[in-house]
Amino acid sequence: MNVIHTAVITCAVFVAATCTACSKQSPVVAEATAGPVLTVDDYLKQPDVRKKVFASCANDPGRTGDDPNCVNALQAERIASAGTGRFPRVTP
Numbered sequence: 001m002n003v004i005h006t007a008v009i010t011c012a013v014f015v016a017a018t019c020t021a022c023s024k025q026s027p028v029v030a031e032a033t034a035g036p037v038l039t040v041d042d043y044l045k046q047p048d049v050r051k052k053v054f055a056s057c058a059n060d061p062g063r064t065g066d067d068p069n070c071v072n073a074l075q076a077e078r079i080a081s082a083g084t085g086r087f088p089r090v091t092p
Contacts, residue, residue, distance in 0.1 A: 033057070033069040043076030050076050054088065 033053060043050040054077045057070035064070040077088045 031056075033064070033067050037068040038072055040072050040076045040079065043073050044080060047080065050080070058088070 033056070038046075038049070038053075043053070050073050053069055053073040057064040057067065057073060074088070074090070081088060
């Protein structure tokens with residue numbers, strides 16, 4: 001019984017450590033997306049914030065693709081750049 005208990009605890013620690021390592025964002029992205037989730041309208045009204053978040057998220061799309069602030073900043077950047085001919089590059 002003691003061996004099974006030890007194996008279960010070892011597996012639980014391994015899974016927790018693996019999940020934690022996978023979910024960490026880079027410090028720059030974490031700083032840019034920290035705080036409340038801003039709407040697309042918020043990002044359109046604050047171009048300096050939008051550009052900072054957009055740049056951080058675009059630099060690491062694999063980890064930030066589902067982050068609400070990254071999604072909203074990307075959409076706001078698309079709207080803001082429409083008609084200017086300078087469209088942001090979107091990595092699939």
